[in-house]
Amino acid sequence: MLTIRGLKKSFPDPAGGILPVLDIQEFIVDSGEQVVLLGKSGGGKTTLLHIIAGITRPDEGEVVLDSFSLFKLSETGRNRIRAAKIGYVFQTFNLLPAFSALENVRLGMSFGRGRHDIHRATELLRRVGLGDRLHHKPSALSVGQQQRVAVARALANKPSLLLADEPTANVDTQNQQRIIDLIRETCRDENVSLLLVTHATEIASQFNRVEHLEKLNRVLEASTSI
Amino acid sequence: MNLFSIAWRNLQHRKLASILTMTSMALGVTLVVLVLAVSGLIEESLERNSNVGYNFIVGPKGSPLQLTLNSVFYLSRPVGTLPYSYYLEYQAADGRQRAYQELGGKLADPERPGRYSMFMKSGFAIPICLGDYVGRFRIVGTTTDYLKQLKHGRSADQDYRFARGRNFQEFNEKNGFFEAVVGSIVANELDLRIGSKIYPTHGPEGETHSEGFTIVGILEPTGTPSDRVAFVNIEGFYLLEGHVAPERDADTGLEIRKTQQEPIEKPSHTKKLSIEKREVSAILVKSDPIFSVGMPFQINKSNSAQAVSPLEQIMILREMFFNPLRFALLALTILVCVVSAISILVSIYNSMSERTRDVAIMRALGASRERVLLIILAESVLISVGGGVLGWLLGHGIGKLASPIVEERAGIRVGFFSVNSSIEPWIIPGLIAVGVVAGLLPALMAYRTDVSKSLQG
Numbered sequence: 001m002l003t004i005r006g007l008k009k010s011f012p013d014p015a016g017g018i019l020p021v022l023d024i025q026e027f028i029v030d031s032g033e034q035v036v037l038l039g040k041s042g043g044g045k046t047t048l049l050h051i052i053a054g055i056t057r058p059d060e061g062e063v064v065l066d067s068f069s070l071f072k073l074s075e076t077g078r079n080r081i082r083a084a085k086i087g088y089v090f091q092t093f094n095l096l097p098a099f100s101a102l103e104n105v106r107l108g109m110s111f112g113r114g115r116h117d118i119h120r121a122t123e124l125l126r127r128v129g130l131g132d133r134l135h136h137k138p139s140a141l142s143v144g145q146q147q148r149v150a151v152a153r154a155l156a157n158k159p160s161l162l163l164a165d166e167p168t169a170n171v172d173t174q175n176q177q178r179i180i181d182l183i184r185e186t187c188r189d190e191n192v193s194l195l196l197v198t199h200a201t202e203i204a205s206q207f208n209r210v211e212h213l214e215k216l217n218r219v220l221e222a223s224t225s226i
Numbered sequence: 227m228n229l230f231s232i233a234w235r236n237l238q239h240r241k242l243a244s245i246l247t248m249t250s251m252a253l254g255v256t257l258v259v260l261v262l263a264v265s266g267l268i269e270e271s272l273e274r275n276s277n278v279g280y281n282f283i284v285g286p287k288g289s290p291l292q293l294t295l296n297s298v299f300y301l302s303r304p305v306g307t308l309p310y311s312y313y314l315e316y317q318a319a320d321g322r323q324r325a326y327q328e329l330g331g332k333l334a335d336p337e338r339p340g341r342y343s344m345f346m347k348s349g350f351a352i353p354i355c356l357g358d359y360v361g362r363f364r365i366v367g368t369t370t371d372y373l374k375q376l377k378h379g380r381s382a383d384q385d386y387r388f389a390r391g392r393n394f395q396e397f398n399e400k401n402g403f404f405e406a407v408v409g410s411i412v413a414n415e416l417d418l419r420i421g422s423k424i425y426p427t428h429g430p431e432g433e434t435h436s437e438g439f440t441i442v443g444i445l446e447p448t449g450t451p452s453d454r455v456a457f458v459n460i461e462g463f464y465l466l467e468g469h470v471a472p473e474r475d476a477d478t479g480l481e482i483r484k485t486q487q488e489p490i491e492k493p494s495h496t497k498k499l500s501i502e503k504r505e506v507s508a509i510l511v512k513s514d515p516i517f518s519v520g521m522p523f524q525i526n527k528s529n530s531a532q533a534v535s536p537l538e539q540i541m542i543l544r545e546m547f548f549n550p551l552r553f554a555l556l557a558l559t560i561l562v563c564v565v566s567a568i569s570i571l572v573s574i575y576n577s578m579s580e581r582t583r584d585v586a587i588m589r590a591l592g593a594s595r596e597r598v599l600l601i602i603l604a605e606s607v608l609i610s611v612g613g614g615v616l617g618w619l620l621g622h623g624i625g626k627l628a629s630p631i632v633e634e635r636a637g638i639r640v641g642f643f644s645v646n647s648s649i650e651p652w653i654i655p656g657l658i659a660v661g662v663v664a665g666l667l668p669a670l671m672a673y674r675t676d677v678s679k680s681l682q683g
Contacts, residue, residue, distance in 0.1 A: 046682060047678075050677075050678050050681070053590065055589070055590060055677045055678050055681070056678045075594075075595070076594055079589075079592055079593070079594040080592070082590070082591075082592045083591065083592020083593075084592070086592075088590055088591070090587075090590075090681070094583070094587045094590075094681070096584050096587060096588075097239065097584075098235045098236050098238065098239030098584075099235055103227060103235065106227050107227055107232070107588070107591060108591055110227045110228075110232070110591075110593075111588070111591055111592035111593040111594070111597060112592055116227065153591075157592075
């Protein structure tokens with residue numbers, strides 16, 4: 001369902017040169033598969049997720065999601081794919097402070113072509129244990145509760161792929177396992193593929209498929225071999 | 227969630243800034259509504275007064291505008307006077323003869339018809355005498371025909387109606403020649419009732435005449451300058467001290483000064499003044515429609531008088547004073563709108579720096595660039611229209627509250643939803659346009675947000 005081939009991405013460095021960040025020959029995630037991508041901070045994990053989400057354009061290579069080659073599409077096309085097929089859980093939750101928990105989840109449905117189903121939004125929040133916090137603003141929720149709202153929002157539009165960027169990095173240890181369990185369970189229930197990025201080996205060890213970014217990304221491979 | 231509910235939530239989140247910006251917009255629109263209402267009232271008032279129910283004012287040679295100002299609006303000083311014998315030129319032969327027999331005095335060829343009487347079939351000529359005041363209000367000496375023949379209203383089709391009492395009479399057993407009818411404002415302000423007496427002063431700050439007029443009628447409000455006038459019987463007016471026309475040289479028309487030895491004539495209070503001792507300030511003429519062009523031409527050809535179309539002079543008044551004033555007021559309101567638009571721009575622009583991440587999150591959730599642009603524009607339009615509608619309601623509310631005062635002063639009823647200007651229906655579309663223009667810069671900032679950078683930052 002997700003295929004990445006010959007992907008390269010570099011950024012200009014402050015000295016005026018070019019800083020290569022990603023060089024991935026091939027990476028595939030199957031439908032319904034749950035994959036963890038393990039890597040250190042600054043290894044290009046977030047950049048990779050942004051490219052998969054169609055937010056950042058690669059220098060070279062191809063990203064195919066459900067037979068759509070993302071960067072052969074127009075920006076409008078990529079927006080539509082992102083709204084319809086990709087759910088995104090951010091490291092810092094990124095809930096919109098002006099909106100209640102329920103509205104944040106409904107916002108996840110607002111930009112796609114699907115129906116704005118308030119019942120699904122309510123049901124998702126109940127499933128993540130926030131049935132009694134529907135109308136609370138993010139500022140009135142605990143850190144763990146905020147991340148659970150973010151998970152519900154990411155799944156609101158019934159995506160085929162959920163991208164989770166260090167989803168437990170800002171959550172206390174007590175809540176870390178609950179969040180991971182929640183993401184994995186809901187992805188399983190909804191038949192959503194999961195690509196979870198983390199630097200925590202104790203989380204990675206719970207997944208059947210663990211990819212090491214150092215091995216996958218030839219830029220890092222080269223720098224570690226030197 | 228649709229575009230406007232997302233925008234509304236964002237505004238609610240910045241409650242104080244949004245309320246302040248909306249208030250600034252509301253006050254701006256209140257000002258616009260009030261300015262339009264005031265200029266609408268002036269226009270309505272001018273329109274009402276331009277339909278005076280007669281086609282000409284005949285008066286002494288001089289400024290036509292001044293003649294109109296003092297004959298229609300009862301403002302400014304009278305241009306001068308015309309001899310009563312000139313007024314009789316508008317009467318048919320029987321009218322001249324009757325006047326000659328009744329009043330006596332000098333009148334050349336009293337048997338002949340008046341020079342302009344042939345133009346007067348189905349029309350009228352009503353004399354008015356100005357110069358005296360009661361308090362700050364003008365006194366108009368005229369005949370009973372003034373309140374019988376003249377009409378008022380937008381189409382000059384409404385009779386003068388009496389709130390109390392009746393029209394004055396030419397002679398009355400009880401009050402003699404000294405009866406008066408007052409306009410609604412005069413009655414209210416001077417607390418006059420039927421039976422009260424008014425004592426005219428000679429000029430606004432002149433001496434008070436010893437003879438007073440008894441109020442026999444109070445007019446209903448008309449929304450015309452008549453509300454601010456005391457109408458008195460012309461016969462009584464002539465009999466007031468100092469109102470006897472000076473003797474004039476037959477050739478030059480110049481006043482013949484009396485020597486100190488010759489006593490100044492004091493009129494009797496029971497006998498009408500003779501023709502040569504009478505003058506009029508102006509004559510309000512409604513001619514036969516066929517002669518509405520020829521008659522003023524004939525009058526203006528003579529050296530003694532001028533015929534002025536009040537409609538034409540009011541148009542000139544409008545062009546000279548009202549239109550520039552209206553233009554200045556409109557320019558001011560446009561400036562107010564620009565200031566309000568800038569306050570919206572500043573408010574949203576300032577919020578954009580702290581909302582870059584929010585925009586990036588929406589983009590990451592699948593919102594297109596155009597969608598976030600429209601959300602910011604919707605915020606701006608909501609502030610503009612929300613504030614504008616509040617301002618519109620406030621402006622009309624003030625108009626409604628001021629309605630009794632306006633009705634009393636101008637005779638125009640102001641309802642809550644009275645739209646006083648052709649511009650007013652454009653306020654809401656204008657507000658939407660202001661909102662779009664004001665929101666464009668911050669909306670473009672949102673459009674250009676670098677999602678990747680903003681999410682990482």
